[in-house]
Amino acid sequence: MCPAKIAEGETRGYVIPIGGAEEKIQNPVILKKFVELCGGEKARIVIIPTASQLDDTGATYEELFRALGVGNAVSLPIEGRDDALNEVNIAELEKATGIFMTGGNQLRLSTILGGTPIAQAIRRLNSAGVHVAGTSAGAAIMPEHMIAGGSADTLPNENGVTLAPGLGLINKVILDQHFSERNRWGRLMSAIAYNPFASALGIDEDTAVFIAPNNILEVVGSGSVLVIDPAGLQYSSMAEAGSGSALTMLGLKVHMLSSGSSYDTASREAFKP
Amino acid sequence: MCPAKIAEGETRGYVIPIGGAEEKIQNPVILKKFVELCGGEKARIVIIPTASQLDDTGATYEELFRALGVGNAVSLPIEGRDDALNEVNIAELEKATGIFMTGGNQLRLSTILGGTPIAQAIRRLNSAGVHVAGTSAGAAIMPEHMIAGGSADTLPNENGVTLAPGLGLINKVILDQHFSERNRWGRLMSAIAYNPFASALGIDEDTAVFIAPNNILEVVGSGSVLVIDPAGLQYSSMAEAGSGSALTMLGLKVHMLSSGSSYDTASREAFKP
Structure with missing residues (x-):
């Protein structure tokens, strides 16, 4: 998969990976900005809680979005592949102005949604202007190449990361979340060492990148985003270095980058706030 | 302090910061290379165990160096500032072809040796051709600006690191050790954020940089060295960002960089093995 084709005259929606643990009550700048993008009180936000194995994750986000003034927030009960084929769920999704994927385990998202009409609809809707946000596992699933797992706290190496196909909403970046908090420098570097075609984003908790239709991302939230641009890579020993x-x-x-800074994922230029 | 002036016709010795936990028995490539530089069986290696609070650290390194064929390896019993003024210790140091500073706490090195004839002698001897190696705390103390401490596992910020004056054997780099193992990306970045004049080196365990008299460093050992070169820094928010x-x-x-790779701390060019 690659990002779905954008029809003539249409603009794709924002893609908004969040590094996990976004502030929800006191000063929810990330969720607020997402809600505004989706239409504020006229927004219709569909929550996909599939990554989570907690029963109340979907309901919690329904309440959060309503507290932020969203007129219509509904969580789709997708817990297995059957649910991802269910036409009621697909019809609900089609009405969204914004889609929000919760945290949990990104392998639940990839194994339950992969190849289903729900995954196809998310891609198609995003290419037609619907904004898609996701936190933690919900962020991990977004790129074409998803970090499925890896060893934390290690130096970058051939065994440092496990990549798997993601949703393919974006393909110019590889990203990791909980970045500073879980010390994921090693696994993010391992990921771009495999194929340095993409920019790598290490997104801290309570921090998001709002990737606009023009491929420029802006940082929102209290933490940092580390951008590694391997375009100028002069040499890599990855092919010759032994395993480990x-x-x-x-x-x-x-x-x-911290809040207000931006980065053009196409031209690879960074801009101060 | 800055690196001691090199007298006409003389060449300074190597400066060899080691990231800690260097292999000592099976395949001690770092210690072996240091011993060769110092003259092999004709070497006279003086060990400074001051950073350590274990009684046997000095004796352990004496044995290690003898096992590597060194004819003369002696540990100086410097445990307090009195010992750093002791002329017997200074006279021993003067005979060294190589000086080795053990691990422990770099604040013991800076507070016990700082401003003493021992510190002055190390600087003077190095500028006259004596090689100086140090592991962990013994590496930390080497630069003009020493990382004294800091919060591990955090994102870079104004409170992320504590800098203090070091021995000043080198002033073109700021370095941290146990780099990948203790997730010190945040504190190393914080350190160069204060003043991006120097290159930053994050040295893994069982890994060393051999900084030659011509300022080119070569990596030796099993881990990696992360080099951050801030020379091209376009913008920093350090002055305006609030504390934390x-x-x-x-x-x-x-x-x-991994084993065999090199970096010119003057021109800031990196070279593959």
Whole structure:
């Protein structure tokens, strides 16, 4: 998969990966901005709680979005592949102005939604202008190439990360969440070491990137986003280094972005607030 | 302090920060290379165990160096400032072809040796050709600006690191050790955010950089060295960001180096093995 084709005259919606643990009550800047994008009180937000194995995750977000003034917020009860084929769920999704995928385990999202009409609808709707946000596992699933897992707290190496196909809403970035909090530098570097075609984003908790239709992302929230741009990579030892061995990678560019800063995923330029 | 002046016709010795936990028995590539530099069986290695609070640290390294064929390895019993003024210790140090500082707590090194004839002698001897290696705390103390401490596992910010004056054997780099193992990305970034004049080195365990008299460093050992080169920094929010707030830093260059790779701390070029 790659991002779904955008029909002539249409603009795709925002893609909004959140690094997990976004502030929900006191000062929910990320959720608020998402709600505004989706139409505020006229928004119709469909929640996909599939990543979570807690019964109340969907209901919690329904309440949160209503508290933020959303007229219509509904969680789809998709817990298995049957549910992802259910026409009632698909019909609900079609009415969304915004889609929100909760946290949990991204392998639940990929294994339950992968290849189903729900996954296809999310891609098609996003390409037609519907905004899609996701937190933690719900962020992980967004790119074409998803970080499925990996060893935390290790140096980058061939065994440092497990990649799997994601939803393919974006393909210019590889991303990881809970970045500073869970020390995922090693696994994010391992991921781009495999194929340095994409920019890598390490997104902290309570921090989101709002990727606009023009491919420029803006950082929102209290933490940082580490951007690794491997376009200028001069040398990588990845092919020769033995399994588990330390790597050499020369010529990476890095930006650390906090709220208000932006990055063009196409031209790979970074901008201050 | 800055690196001691090198007298005409002389060449300074290598400066060799080791990221801690270097392999000592099976395949001690780092210690072996240090011993060779110092003259092999003709080497006279003086160990400074001051960082450690274990009684046997000095004796352990004496044995290790002898096992590697060193004719003369002696540990100086410097446990307090009195010992750092003791002329017997200074006279022993003067005979060294190589000086080795053990791990422990770098604040013991800075508070016990700082401003003493022992510290002055280490600087003077290094500028006259004596090689100086140090592991963990013994590495931390080497630069002009030493990382004294900081919060691990956090995102880079104004409170992320505590800097203090070090021995000043090198001033073109700021370094941290146990880098991947203790997730010190945040505190190393915080350190260069204060003043991005130096290259930052994040040195893994069982990994060393051998900084040659010509300022080119080579990586030796099983791990990686992360080099952050802030020379091209376009923007930093450090001055405006509130205490503890996330930072924006645009335009950093990063190299990941493994064994055999090198980096010119003067020209800031990186080279593959």
